[in-house]
Amino acid sequence: MEPTQFDIAIVGAGLAGLSAALALEPVCAAAGVKLALVAPITKGDDKRTTALLMPSVKLMEQLGLWDLLAPHSAPLATIRMVDGTKRLIRAPLTDFKAAELSLEAFGYNVPNALMVSEFEKKIACSDTIFRFDAVLEKALCAEDGIDLSLSTGSTIVSKRVAAADGRNSILRQAAGIKTRNWSYPQSAVVVNFQHSLPHHSVSTEIHTETGPFTQVPLPARTDAPLRSSLVWVVTPEQAQDLCAKPQDQLNLIIEQKMQSCLGKISLETSPQTFPLSGMIADQFAANGVFLLGEAGHVFPPIGAQGFNLGLRDVVALRDCLKQSKFGLCRANIVAVCDTYDGMRRRDVTLSTGAVDLLNRSLLSDFLPVQAARSLGLTALGQFSWLRRQMMQRGMGPQSIL
Ligand SMILES: Cc1cc2nc3c(=O)[nH]c(=O)nc-3n(C[C@H](O)[C@H](O)[C@H](O)COP(=O)(O)OP(=O)(O)OC[C@H]3O[C@@H](n4cnc5c(N)ncnc54)[C@H](O)[C@@H]3O)c2cc1C
Structure with a gap:
């Protein structure tokens, strides 16, 4: 019989959810905690490609x-x-x-199709990850955990949930996290x-x-x-x-x-x-729910940032859980939520702002904005130290491991 109680569950098997399952697996195995992945098996039919920095x-x-x-x-x-x-x-x-x-x-x-198929194959071989081939229909944040009602008719309860269920995340809503949206x-x-x-x-x-x-x-x-x-x-x-x-x-x-x-x-x-649209969550974790990938941030596909930022969410969650030693008391879970929120706020806000600014500066008919853009690129072309700084920043924080 499948277990129904978990220490951590991941919902959603897009690129963020699948990588989260693989990154959390060794940490959960070492701590002896139970990890669930709730999502239908992802079909490898995405024709897009992703620039991994x-x-x-x-x-x-x-x-x-x-x-x-x-x-x-x-x-x-x-x-x-x-x-x-x-x-x-x-x-x-x-x-x-x-x-x-x-x-x-x-x-x-x-x-993308290659990543999805290789991630899915590795997850299928794991003894630590309990896979529920189901859609999450309803989530309820309660005192002793988060109740997840699945499309199979069963319910599981998890102390913490990583929401990788995309931009319309049910879990984000269940955790009461508001968003700012724009198009x-x-x-x-x-x-x-x-x-x-x-x-x-x-x-x-x-x-x-x-x-x-x-x-x-x-x-x-x-x-x-x-x-x-x-x-x-x-x-x-x-x-x-x-x-x-x-x-x-x-x-x-x-x-x-x-x-x-x-x-x-x-x-x-x-x-x-x-x-193209944009969205940023007001908080990146609350009530035992941690937002990963597009559940927490969406922005235009400019500068190859989206999934790279999602992977930084995954690493931050892994590190927070490891440090917390998966403590089960309510105070521990609240503290981990606060730590994760703090760790992700600056990076997500800066990345979202930078992509938005770059995009809007291209669209602008305002002459001073065009002059500033041109001046900026001229300076980058001229000064190698400035170019190096810009390139380092474009790749995101180097110390994600
Ligand atoms: C054209 C384009 C090009 C891009 N290029 C790059 C690039 O070069 N570099 C880069 O870093 N980023 C790039 N991105 C961004 C990147 O694709 C996204 O950041 C990434 O795919 C988001 O993954 P995700 O798992 O967070 O969300 P999603 O891919 O939306 O995955 C969410 C998953 O959750 C599942 N789900 C939803 N609700 C439920 C539920 N109730 N129960 C169970 N499962 C559920 C969905 O079926 C889905 O599989 C690009 C984006 C676009 C549009």
């Missing part, structure tokens, strides 16, 4: 996952920023090279494509009046040696229009946008669109 790659190494992901990932050695606007004041082309930080790469671009007049069009010229591990980000057009290298396949992914931020109307185009036309539009620097383009997936 170096600190996240190190975490994957620590979890014994990187050897499985590395052969199918592409390094990001240079990030090239190009001002593709037709504005009066434009920024110069700026290259950010990982070599300037004595690194081979800022990170690696990894297919952008933008959608991201996402597609993977093949090209006739090599990318040389360069990711090119072209800034346009509607948002960035970001090409990110993908690894070679035997049948397709030269490949990249694209996240193109446009207005919702343009997104609809682009998605309705015949493939040949879209190939040409992308090639022209990139001024043929990757030669001939040939799409390998159909375009998908993602409306």
Whole structure:
């Protein structure tokens, strides 16, 4: 018979929930506590790719996952920023090279479907993780734990719950955590494509009046040696229009946008669109519920920050639980919530603010804002010490392990 009482449960099996299960597993096994993962098995049908920055790659190494992901990932050695606007004041082309930080790469671009399938396989082999292949229907925070009613009809009780159930988190609501939400007049069009010229591990980000057009290298396949992914931020109307185009036309539009620097383009997936929005929770933990990933923060896919920030949530939760020795009294759980909230507030607020500012500065028609952006990029191009500072910050805190 399946157990019904747990010390910690994770709800949601997106990238944040699956990585949380794998990161918490050794800590729970060492402390002899019971860990549940509540979520239907995730299908590996996500065609997106995620740029994992170096600190996240190190975490994957620590979890014994990187050897499985590395052969199918592409390094990001240079990030090239190009001002593709037709504005009066434009920024110069700026290259950010990982070599300037004595690194081979800022990170690696990894297919989401691969991550999900490797994470799921590892979880399936675990003796510590109790998997409930079910949807959470209702959550209730009570004195002695959180009651989780599952779609299978059963109920489990857990002393603490890691909410990795995405932006509409049921658990966040059950914990009484409020959010601040906003939207952008933008959608991201996402597609993977093949090209006739090599990318040389360069990711090119072209800034346009509607948002960035970001090409990110993908690894070679035997049948397709030269490949990249694209996240193109446009207005919702343009997104609809682009998605309705015949493939040949879209190939040409992308090639022209990139001024043929990757030669001939040939799409390998159909375009998908993602409306852009933002959300930040008022608290990152309360009543024994800890917010992970998009349950706590959502922002546009600019600067490869979302999942990298989610992994920092995972590491902070792991460290808080380890330090607390999984004490069961109410005071201990309240204290761990406070510690986690404190640990995540600055990082999440800064990352959310930086991405928001970058995005809005691109959209702004206000001349002084454009001048400030151009001046900033000129200074980054000129001064290597400033560029190094910026690159370090862009990769997030180095000490996540
Ligand atoms: C186009 C695009 C490109 C991106 N590129 C990057 C990048 O390069 N680098 C980067 O760091 N980030 C990137 N991101 C952000 C990154 O994809 C997200 O941060 C990440 O996927 C969020 O994962 P999550 O697990 O928090 O949320 P989700 O992926 O939303 O997962 C939540 C999971 O919870 C499940 N769930 C929900 N409710 C319940 C319930 N009641 N019971 C059980 N399960 C439930 C859902 O089914 C889902 O599986 C990108 C995002 C987009 C849109």
